[in-house]
Structure formats: C-alpha cells, structure tokens
Amino acid sequence: MKKISELFNVTGYGSVVTGGASGIGLALTEAYAANGARVTMLDVHGQRIEDETKRLRDAGFDVRGKVVDVTDHGSLDAAIDEAAREYGRLDIVCANAGIDSGVGFVGSWVGQQRQRVIEGGLENYTDERWNRVIDINLNGIFATARAAARHMKPRRSGRIIMTTSLAATHVEPAIGSAYMAAKAGAAHFMRSVALELAAYNITVNAIAPGFIVTNIGGGHAHNPDTQKAVGKVIPMHRVGIPEDLEGLALFLASPGSGYITGQEIIIDGGWGLGTAD
Numbered sequence: 001m002k003k004i005s006e007l008f009n010v011t012g013y014g015s016v017v018t019g020g021a022s023g024i025g026l027a028l029t030e031a032y033a034a035n036g037a038r039v040t041m042l043d044v045h046g047q048r049i050e051d052e053t054k055r056l057r058d059a060g061f062d063v064r065g066k067v068v069d070v071t072d073h074g075s076l077d078a079a080i081d082e083a084a085r086e087y088g089r090l091d092i093v094c095a096n097a098g099i100d101s102g103v104g105f106v107g108s109w110v111g112q113q114r115q116r117v118i119e120g121g122l123e124n125y126t127d128e129r130w131n132r133v134i135d136i137n138l139n140g141i142f143a144t145a146r147a148a149a150r151h152m153k154p155r156r157s158g159r160i161i162m163t164t165s166l167a168a169t170h171v172e173p174a175i176g177s178a179y180m181a182a183k184a185g186a187a188h189f190m191r192s193v194a195l196e197l198a199a200y201n202i203t204v205n206a207i208a209p210g211f212i213v214t215n216i217g218g219g220h221a222h223n224p225d226t227q228k229a230v231g232k233v234i235p236m237h238r239v240g241i242p243e244d245l246e247g248l249a250l251f252l253a254s255p256g257s258g259y260i261t262g263q264e265i266i267i268d269g270g271w272g273l274g275t276a277d
Contacts, residue, residue, distance in 0.1 A: 002255070006255065007254060007255055007256035008035070008250055008251065008254045008255075008256050009035075009036070009254065009255065010032060010035050010036060010037040010091070010092070010250065010253055010254050011035070011036030011037070012036060012037070012038065013032070013036075013037040013038065013089075013091035013092055013253070014037075014038055014083060014084060014086075014087030014088070014089045014090045014091050014092070015032050015037045015038060015039045015040065015083075015090075015091060015092040015093070015094075015253070016039070016040045016042060016079075016080055016083050016090070016092070016093045016094065016144075016148075017029045017032070017039060017040070017041055017042065017094040017096055018042045018043075018068070018070055018076075018094065018095055018096050018097040018140065018144055019042070019043055019070075019096045019097030019098060019163075020039070020040075020041030020042055020043055020065070020094075020096065021041050021043035021045055021048035021049045021051075021052045021053075021065065022043070022045070022048050022052075022214070022215055023212070023214030023215055023216060023242055024096060024163060024209060024212060024214060024242050024245055025041070025043070025094070025096045025097065025163075026041075026052060026242065027242035027243055027245055027246050027249070028094050028096060028161075028245070028246070028249045029041050029052075029056070029063065030056070030061075030246070031246035031247075031249050031250050032092065032249075032250070032253065033056055033061035033062065033063050034061065035250060037062075037091075037092065037253075038062040038063075038086075038087050039061075039062065039063050039064075040063075040064050040065070040066060040079070040082075040083040040086070041053065041063065041064070041065040041066070042065075042066055042067075042068040042070075042076070042079055042080075042097070043065070043067065043068070043097070044067065044068070044069045044097075045067075046067045049065035049066070049067055050065070052065065053065035064083075064086070066079050066082070070097045070136060070139075070140030070143060070144060071135045071136055071139065071140060073143040076140075076143050076144065076147060077143075077147050080093070080144070080147040080148065080151070081147070081151075084151045089155065090148065090151040090152060090155075090158065091157070091158060091159060091253075092158075092159045092161070092253045093144060093145070093147075093148035093152075093158070093159070093160050093161070094161045094162075094163070094249070095140070095141040095144035095145055095148075095160065095161070095162045095163065095186075096161075096162075096163040097136060097140050097144075098136060098137045098140075098163060098182075098216070099132070099133060099136050099137065099216065100175070100176075100179060100216045101129065101133040101137075101175065101176030101177070101178040101179035101182075102120075102129060102176045103117060103119060103120040103174070103176065104120045104172070104173045104174045104175045104176050104177070105117065105120040105121050105122075105173050106120070106173045106174050107120075107174075108174060108229075109172075109174045109211075109226065109229065109230050110229045110230055110232070110233050111229050114174070120176065122177065125176070125177070125178070129176070129178065130178045133176070133178035133179055133182055134178060134181070134182050134185075137178075137179065137182035137183065137186065138181075138182040138185045138186055138189070141162050141186045141189065142189060145160050145162070145189075145193055145204070148160050149193075149197060149202070152197075152200065152202045153197070153200050153202070156200045156201050156202075157200075157201050157202065158197075158200075158201075158202040158203075159202070159203055159205075159252060159253045159257075160193065160197075160202065160203070160204040160205075161204075161205055161206070161207060161249065161252050161253065162186055162187075162189075162190050162204070162205070162206040162207070163206070163207055163208075163209070164183045164184075164186050164187045164190070164206045164207070164208045164264055165179070165180075165183040165208055165209060165210075166208055166209065166210040166266055166268045166271065166272050167179060167180045167183050167184075168180070168183040168184045168186070168187040168208055168264065169184070169187070169208075169272070170271075170272045183208075186206070187206055187208070187264050190204055190205065190206045190262070190264065191262045191264075194261040194262035195262060197261075198261055198262075203252070203257065203258065203260060203261040204261055204262065205252050205257070205260060205261060205262070205263045205264070205265065206263070206264040206265070207245055207248055207249060207252070207264075207265060207267060208264050208265060208266040208267065208268075209240060209245060209266075209267050209268065210234070210240055210266065210267065210268025210269060210271045210272065211230050211234065211239045211240060211268070211269075211271065212239070212240040212241065212242060212244070212245070213227065213239055213240065213241050213242070214242060221239065227239045232277075233271070233275050234268070234269045234270065234271045235269060235270035235271065235273060235274075235275070235276035235277075236269035236270055237269075237277075238269065239269075240267065240268065240269060244267055245267055248265060248267060252265075
C-alpha cells in the first residue's frame with residue numbers, strides 16, 4: 001500500500017509547461033516545482049519568462065524558461081527536445097498555451113449589458129482572427145503533444161495534460177466562436193491521443209477551466225465589477241483563480257492518476273451545472 005506522499009510524488013520529474021509564465025500555466029509550473037519536479041516554462045513573453053524564472057529559482061525551485069511561440073513547431077520541438085536532454089527524462093508535458101478569440105456575439109458575460117454586438121457576429125469574423133486562434137489553441141496543443149509522444153513512447157511512460165475549457169462543451173456567447181471550436185477540438189483530440197498512447201503507459205487528460213482570473217483577453221477577468229457579476233451566477237458564488245487548478249494538475253501528473261486517461265475534468269465552481277440562486 002502506497003502512502004499519500006508516494007501517490008502524489010513528482011520529485012525529479014522532467015516537466016514542460018507551455019504558456020507557463022503567467023496565469024494557469026504559471027500555476028501549473030508552481031505546483032510541479034513546489035513538489036519537486038524540474039520544470040521548463042515555455043512562453044512567448046520574454047520578460048515574464050525572465051521575471052518568473054528568477055523568482056522561482058530564488059525560491060529554491062528547479063525551474064528554467066525559454067521564449068517559444070507554439071505556432072513555430074520547429075522551435076517548439078527543439079525546446080522540448082532540449083528539456084528532455086537537460087533532465088534525462090520527460091515525464092510531464094502540459095499543452096496549456098492559449099489566447100482569447102475576442103468578443104463573441106454578446107457584449108458582456110452577465111447582466112443588462114449582455115446585448116448582441118455587431119463586431120462579434122459571424123459575418124464579421126475574419127480569416128485572420130479565426131486562423132490565429134485555431135493555430136495557437138488547437139494546432140499548438142497538437143504540436144506539443146506530438147513532441148511529448150516522441151520522448152515518452154520509447155520510455156513507455158508519461159503524462160500529457162491539455163488545457164481545454166468549459167467552453168469546449170458549454171456555449172458561452174460572450175466568447176468568440178473560434179475559441180469554443182478550438183477547445184472542443186482539443187478535447188476530442190485529447191481522447192484520440194489517449195486511446196492511441198494508452199498501451200505505452202502514457203496518460204492523456206485535460207483540465208477544463210471555467211471563469212478563471214488570468215490575463216487572457218486583455219485581463220478583463222481582473223475587473224472587480226466583472227468578478228462580482230460573474231460570481232453571482234456561479235453556484236459557488238465566486239470566480240476561479242489559477243491556484244484552483246493546482247491540485248488537479250498535480251494529481252494528473254502523479255502516480256495517483258496512473259489508471260486515468262482520456263478524461264476532461266471541469267473546474268468551474270459548478271457554473272456549467274446552471275444557476276443555483
């Protein structure tokens with residue numbers, strides 16, 4: 001019988017987190033590093049990489065960072081290859097990088113301002129806007145998982161964790177349709193990859209956040225008025241924060257989840273269930 005400390009032990013694990021220098025990605029980085037994993041943060045924002053790497057290393061954690069755009073698959077492959085060489089193993093890869101697709105066809109998350117807006121309509125959706133969201137939020141997850149599999153299959157071991165969204169299954173008209181399409185595609189891609197890699201003892205799962213306070217979409221979630229309004233319709237009566245995802249992220253990366261694969265787990269305070277009050 002394993003002790004709890006052994007079930008959730010990721011000490012020495014070689015790990016990579018895309019979009020790892022802020023928001024949800026930074027929370028994942030911190031969760032793994034604080035529990036003994038060695039973590040490489042990949043992010044497009046050089047200053048964030050520099051600042052967060054220094055902060056975490058000063059705190060005594062084994063963290064390194066590299067500026068990488070997940071749409072540049074060659075650079076992404078090279079960065080993941082480099083991390084695997086550095087650690088001598090690759091145990092955890094989090095395909096987390098993503099962007100907001102901009103306004104949907106209503107102008108607010110909740111309340112009286114939830115009115116239809118012209119710029120969010122399908123007829124005004126440009127190819128550039130659609131393709132950029134798909135390229136980062138779906139193609140980037142594909143390329144990250146592909147690079148992870150190249151290292152994990154020979155070892156017949158590994159954890160691939162994708163960040164999807166409640167919006168993968170719950171239509172939210174305040175979000176642009178490209179975001180929902182990308183996240184739904186990522187969720188089904190996750191299940192397909194989980195089926196393919198199960199025989200190699202590689203688990204593939206997804207974390208699906210609801211409304212989480214991050215910098216995505218220009219940081220609108222940091223607005224106290226927005227938090228208050230959204231919190232009223234969430235059954236737990238508050239919005240989420242990145243730290244709310246850390247426990248699940250650690251579980252899915254650890255020995256304790258060794259027989260769980262192909263699952264998308266929602267963390268949303270019950271928002272997807274409906275309005276309770």
